[in-house]
Amino acid sequence: MLKVQEIRELIKLVDQSNIDEFEYEHEGSKIKMKKKGNEAAVVQQVQPAAVQALAPAPQPVQPAAVKVEEPQTEAPAQAPALQAETAEDLHKIVSPMVGTFYQSSSPDADVYVKAGSKVSNDSIVCIVEAMKLFNEIEAEVNGEIVEVLVKDGQLVEYGQPLFLVKPE
Structure with a gap:
């Protein structure tokens, strides 16, 4: 099972590359990443029946993938x-x-x-x-x-x- 930091590094590498799709499978765990233009989908499948999506919700969730857009955060009111x-x-x-x-x-x-x-x-x-x-x-x-x-x-x-x- 990959650690969260390792998954984050994979996302960065795929995002910075010309690769449109990346899939990794090891000991029953599966990670699949796809990108199309500015949209990317990342899915980590721990077991065949369980799917965990790594995405900035609240986006509509389809059964196998989540559309990911750049997170837009507003600065809190500060001095x-x-x-x-x-x-x-x-x-x-x-x-x-x-x-x-x-x-x-x-x-x-x-x-x-x-x-x-x-x-x-x-x-x-x-x-x-x-x-x-x-x-x-x-x-x-x-x-x-x-x-x-x-x-x-x-x-x-x-x-x-x-x-x-x-x-x-």
Whole structure:
């Protein structure tokens, strides 16, 4: 089974290439990606009967594929100084899947990070629960958390920004 990060890398590679269709199968797991113009479809099939789509919902879902368009996010209302810094200097940690955002490993545990926390590229910053699986999300950048953009227990979409990080 491929890890979420590996699937994200495959999506980037297919998106940047001239390949229109890509299929990968290993030990009963199957990933199939198709792109047509600005639209792309990505399907991960874990078992023959179960299909998991990796896409920024809310898009209409067909039985075998999901149309994916570039996620359009609106900047939250912030102070003008932070907006200027966000556009140029800050790195966004985004959700790699649709699921529920959790700031800690359990309700009584301390949060992984908060505004002002220092992170390295392999620091765990949160958990996104999808299909009863708890997926640890890493920072993927060295720096300082500037802002947490979602609340604990909130549903998040694929590609939705979760944290703003000032890279070092």
